[in-house]
Amino acid sequence: MAQHRIHAGTDIACVGVWDAGLPLAKRAIEGTALKESAARGEVLVIDTSADGRYLLRIHVDEPFVPSPGQRFDTVGNELGLHLGSGTAMAGGCEDFRNPRPQITSAGDRFHVEPSWYRVRVHLNQTEGSDEEEQRAHEEAARALTSEELARYLRLGKALRTGWLVAVVAVAAVLATVVFQAALTLGVLGALVAAAAGWSILRLKRGGYDALHLRYQRALMAAYPPEIVLELNRATGPIPGGFVYLDDPPAS
Structure with a gap:
């Protein structure tokens, strides 16, 4: 069987x-x-x-x-x-x-x-429904321990924030180049983008990818x-x- x-x-x-x-x-x-x-x-x-x-x-x-x-x-x-x-x-x-x-x-x-x-x-x-999707996420959450789930959610939130900061910083650098804005703004944007990139890399090395893979596998298995x-x-x-x-x- x-x-x-x-x-x-x-x-x-x-x-x-x-x-x-x-x-x-x-x-x-x-x-x-x-x-x-x-x-x-x-x-x-x-x-x-x-x-x-x-x-x-x-x-x-x-x-x-x-x-x-x-x-x-x-x-x-x-x-x-x-x-x-x-x-x-x-x-x-x-x-x-x-x-x-x-x-x-x-x-x-x-x-x-x-x-x-x-x-x-x-x-x-x-028929597909929001309840079905919610049940799938609840089942996927059980693939992680309570401590792992809390860490996964915390790292995920920090990762999304890091990407948002990086995008805004890169946009500031591009604006400086295109519109010849103040050099200080461009330097600041580059520094912020670099810091955000380092933060994202640190989060990934901190185990986020492994937790995300386990969660996604469980999520896929939960869908009918x-x-x-x-x-x-x-x-x-x-x-x-x-x-x-x-x-x-x-x-």
């Missing part, structure tokens, strides 16, 4: 999951060839109807239960997917067996038990995914295919 969160990008309005151990093709697989591969369970294809990046959460042998206040709709039928190598790839379907991957990386791989899987796809239909896939081991072969987030094209 495991969960994986992957940001899947696509330039052909199509994301999916496939066995990373499949042999590479001579060229990108698309059109009829992609449909035939999907039907054989080599790739689970999700037609998104639009290019972009989609946050996927993949549950392997683990049920998906939406959090309170969230609404997910199951789309399409349950389909088969063969992950015989034990290493799966999630991402844009333009990289399926592509000898020159364009949009996926090693970070888009995850490990499973080699097997056939029954796959169900759920689409997030929850756009698409959830449930993968459950099964005895195969099982017919595969496409899942359409919008209406499927007319046959």
Whole structure:
């Protein structure tokens, strides 16, 4: 039982999951060839109807239960997917067996038990709200101790002040040059800008970047995914295919 969160990008309005151990093709697989591969369970294809990046959460042998206040709709039928190598790839379907991957990386791989899987796809239909954003920030704050959170907020405020002072000081220097204002103003502005720059550097060395990275990672993890896939081991072969987030094209 495991969960994986992957940001899947696509330039052909199509994301999916496939066995990373499949042999590479001579060229990108698309059109009829992609449909035939999907039907054989080599790739689970999700037609998104639009290019972009989609946050996927993949549950392997683990049920998906939406959090309170969230609404997910199951789309399409349950389909088969063969992950015989034990290493799966999630991402844009333009990289399926592509000898020159364009949009996926090693970070888009995850490990499973080699097997056939029954796959169900759920689409997030929850309306975005301020409450959802607030809950995400509250969850991210729990990734830091109370002392770390207080320090992170204090350093963040000081950092923003430092940047503001630096911008104003640089503007004063530029005004001196452009409008030939008093030399004293230019020198003062340069000194203030240098002091602000040193203050910003000191804050970053003081641990702000590390705290910010932890907070942002927790914040991203707290936001609900756009698409959830449930993968459950099964005895195969099982017919595969496409899942359409919008209406499927007319046959």
